[in-house]
Amino acid sequence: MTGLAISLHAALAAQNAAVAASPHMNQVLEYLTVFILSVFVGIEVISKVPSILHTPLMSGSNAIHGVILVGAMLVLGQATTTPETILGVLAVFLATLNVVGGFVVTDRMLEMFKGKPQERKKRDEGDA
């Protein structure tokens, strides 16, 4: 019980020290700014998507959060212990599934959305 109390005390002291240190708090505020601005950008951009494209929107935004791959690579790249390495490798694998699968299927879907036949013909001729 005393052990827990002491470690709790030490933890709180450490946390206070870390939080009070202003350079780091500034950093967190900076991230928070980016976060909040992104919320507004996200809402603004999505409100313009017509319902005809809602499925590609879900699949496309699904691919975008696959950017967690970058995070997975960073934590694996800095892993020093075996558990960290194992979890990191798993994270990289899962994130790759997300990003690759998401983009491929979105592209496949969007490729199918075509305009009137004459437009399509023109485009096909242009390709040929």
Next chain:
Amino acid sequence: MSRGTVLDLCYLVAAVTFIIALMGLSSPRHARRGNLVAVGGMTLAIGATFAQPHLQHLGWMIGAMALGAAVAVPTSRFVKMTAIPQLVAIFNGVGGGAAALVSITEYLALTGGSRLSCVGAPGTACISVSGVKYVAVYKILEVVLGVIIGTVSFSGSAIAFAKLQELMTGRPVTYPAQQVLNAVLGVAVVVVGALLLVTGSLVWLWVLLVLALVLGVAFVLPIGGADVPVLISLLNSFTGIAVAASGFTIGSNLLIVAGTLVGASGILLTRMMSAAMGRSLPNILFSAFGSVITASGSTEAADGRSVRSGTAEDIGTLLAYSRKVVIIPGYGLAVAQAQHVVRELADTLQARGVEVFFAIHPVAGRMPGHMNVLLAEANVPYDELKEMDEANPELPTADVALVVGANDTVNPAAKSSPGSPIYGMPIIDAGAAANIVFLKRSMRPGFAGIDNDLLYNEKTVLLFGDAKDTLTALVAAVKAA
């Protein structure tokens, strides 16, 4: 410029390409280009990450990426378009899982690893006090959020996948005291998260992980098959938020921007979808809709009223001599995989000079906008696909409203009977057309389990059978007329 600055600039460019991709989705015309721009941005971000200094385990990293790509590419290339919802569910789930793992790994590194940043220097995220490392409380909070949200998204998506893939029943799974148990689970997750916050002990991290896995499963089980698409949109949003939380944890603006974009847009999309179903989000998530009502609906249908059923020949002639035909496709069309035949019918009619367009309800299909994808796959030009608000003013001037495998989305009860479970849901006004043709499998009510007065309307003719078969018969009949 230092290497760090260049890499940060690469990440900034990547974040901008993601915004451009979402902007591109405002029209089918530039949507594909936008998506390819995002692919470029993602490639740049991954390339920049490889250029980070002191990267270890490169062999494992490249191996895991190669394996992931080897699995994902064929899966997403060859999956049927009708199976898109479950594919999105599974890719979303693994993304959430990855986000949770990144948070956990970073926490392990902060508490136990030999990270240089953790030597007790003031102003760092963790501090060493007499040989033991302590992580700042806000840092743990980010980890807690990342683990809970990412893990719930992972296990929830897995169950959603199983429901859509029909590996388990699509019906809501209910058991006694379900809501109470779920509430207890939710509270337990919060409490364990708080304990982790205060003690910083790894034990609580593992307990939290297990509880969040169970919570994801328990949360999704009572949600019925037709509501699962709304759920996927919500889970997609969760994964985005989990990615943003991981971004806070490892200090990456790119992850914060991308994750938040997806999180915010997902929540907005979820709200738009529940509005299209005329129901509130809590109602969709917590009411186990479809289990109770289906039971009462089947008795309601047998009230002795008679319907008029026609032959393919009669209906074919009616269609062939119309000026304007509006096709209203629904879930039944997707189930019967009849998107190509319905396109053929539209073509045949257009060749005779009949004006044809498709009126698409926002929640038609197995996912919002899914019907549009299916019809696009069958080469229907997107300008023939009209959204509900655009189609409704045209229906009073239509000679025929051809309802293919849809029911609830044209049910006038949504407008006229306040007691109906779908009351308030916007519908396609098929009843306004001069003639109404229903292609239906049977007299069974739609998903909401309620009778449709439109079936008994004197303007209505029914043609029973599998949508693919009846449409094929109609094509032949129109050609013969």
